[in-house]
Amino acid sequence: MxxxxxxxxxxxxxxxxxxxxxxxxxxxxxxxxxxxxxxxxxxxxxxxxxxxxxxxxxxxxxxxxxxxxxxxxxxxxxxxxxxxxxxxxxxxxxxxxxxxxxxxxxxxxxxxxxxxxxxxxxxxxxxxxxxxxxxxxxxxxxxxxxxxxxxxxxxxxxxxxxxxxARDFNALRQYHEMLQQPETGIMSQWWIMYFLEQEYYRYKACSFPVTLAVFDLTMRTPRGLSPLSVSHIKQIGQRVTNAKRKIDLFGHFGSTLYALMLPHTELSAGTMVANRIKSLITNHQEEFGWDNSQINVRMGIASIPTSAQDLNGLIMQAVEDLKATAAVS
Structure with missing residues (x-):
């Protein structure tokens, strides 16, 4: 200067x-x-x-x-x-x-x-x-x-x-990348579980609610439902990342399951957010270059304290809600 x-x-x-x-x-x-x-x-x-x-x-x-x-x-x-x-x-x-x-x-x-x-x-x-x-x-x-x-x-x-x-923020971004699955670019199941546990402790200490939405994402094929390809997961992960808040976490939760964790969110508000995420995937598949009926999406949702009082109960209620949705569909 x-x-x-x-x-x-x-x-x-x-x-x-x-x-x-x-x-x-x-x-x-x-x-x-x-x-x-x-x-x-x-x-x-x-x-x-x-x-x-x-x-x-x-x-x-x-x-x-x-x-x-x-x-x-x-x-x-x-x-x-x-x-x-x-x-x-x-x-x-x-x-x-x-x-x-x-x-x-x-x-x-x-x-x-x-x-x-x-x-x-x-x-x-x-x-x-x-x-x-x-x-x-x-x-x-x-x-x-x-x-x-x-x-x-x-x-x-x-x-x-x-x-x-600026160097500190670069280091933080590198650390955040370590939490992600290298192949898919979204958070691994174990890190989702870790941060979900922290939100449970925050609820115990401060009574802050947390909502968990579980998505079952599969591909319709002539032979039935199959897991998504890596490219599909990357595209969906990017779409969800752009739509969610910075404090929300999206990642793997099983072979075909994916979790969206919504801190400081009651069940009613969390349901609205999760339905919006579901709509982004199901109603805009042509933007991914897919047929509109190619991706099958099912969703279950639960929250602390509305649905459960502990971490295991939260996960079980979200999965049970997912199963009930699958039975109806």
């Missing part, structure tokens, strides 16, 4: 010099924020930027009750304010700090729920922008509002500090 002046970036005139802090200290507290502890990520970002900026940044918070007091400080040498390549602006409730160096990109903080400081003063937060703040005035250390202003902040974006996070 090439360096640009703030004037070039904003296309406006350089604001007049503003008194920023006293001469007798090299640390100026610039904000106090009520925030999430996840802003530890921002701390790491600023720590990484420290060597590039040539400036000292301090971040700390004290947890009290359900909230945290978050203090962001910048230390500048006496008589030398924020470097000219830093800008701070607040259009429409957004504070954006930008260091336009070669290796350090944008860090933005989104401010929500502005409120007064502890002495009930309402801070003055007009739209503003400034650069190269220097000089000193002990009576006006914070030119755009009261010190100790309380706000809620959320990190929107920063680069290149998100590179480690």
């Amino acid at each position: 090439s360096k640009k002046s703030n004037k070039e970036q904003r296309g406006d005139e350089t604001p007049p010099q503003t008194n920023f802090g006293p001469n007798d200290t090299d640390t100026v507290r610039i904000a106090q924020l009520d925030c999430s502890p996840s802003l530890n990520d921002l701390y790491q970002a600023l720590e990484s930027a420290k060597s590039e900026l040539g400036k000292k940044f301090e971040l700390s918070w004290n947890v009290g009750g359900s909230k945290s007091d978050f203090i962001l400080s910048v230390a500048c040498p006496p008589d030398q304010g924020i470097p000219p390549d830093w800008s701070l602006s607040m259009p429409d409730g957004t504070i954006a700090w930008s260091y336009l160096g070669d290796d350090v990109a944008l860090i933005q903080l989104h401010v929500r729920n502005l409120s007064g400081s502890n002495d009930n003063k309402v801070p003055a937060f007009p739209d503003f922008s400034f650069n190269n703040i220097s000089s000193s005035d002990a009576n006006d250390p914070f030119p755009f509002g009261e010190l100790g202003t309380v706000a809620t902040v959320e990190v929107i974006d920063w680069e290149p500090f998100n590179a480690p996070i």
Whole structure:
């Protein structure tokens, strides 16, 4: 990223010099924020930027009750304010700090729920922008509002500090692929059972419901019903994956059986979802390039706590419902 002046970036005139802090200290507290502890990520970002900026940044918070007091400080040498390549602006409730160096990109903080400081003063937060703040005035250390202003902040974006996070997500995707059958691309039976057990424990601890739909998917042939081919399973698995929620799991559950696990879902809502999945398979087979009557679909469904109170009962009820459906058809 090439360096640009703030004037070039904003296309406006350089604001007049503003008194920023006293001469007798090299640390100026610039904000106090009520925030999430996840802003530890921002701390790491600023720590990484420290060597590039040539400036000292301090971040700390004290947890009290359900909230945290978050203090962001910048230390500048006496008589030398924020470097000219830093800008701070607040259009429409957004504070954006930008260091336009070669290796350090944008860090933005989104401010929500502005409120007064502890002495009930309402801070003055007009739209503003400034650069190269220097000089000193002990009576006006914070030119755009009261010190100790309380706000809620959320990190929107920063680069290149998100590179480690991207690597973590890549590792997570690789781990998720390990849970899938390599041939079919959908989750193996044993992983479905493992996560189903976790949902049962979650029900025991928090009373969160879980619904299990079991599908019997077979191919109609002149010789009768046969298991689906690998290509058929892949196509159906992709269609189901695109239709379900991220927290729902679809995978193998036997030779011709497939399970759809719906966490935090009551039986009535789960039945609607399962019927929609069934319809995607049975009513749109031409989109797969199949004859519309080629795939035979039967479905059974059960839930905790409506159908059963334990894991074995849940599976047995879903299978029994499947058998009852098969008998009717």
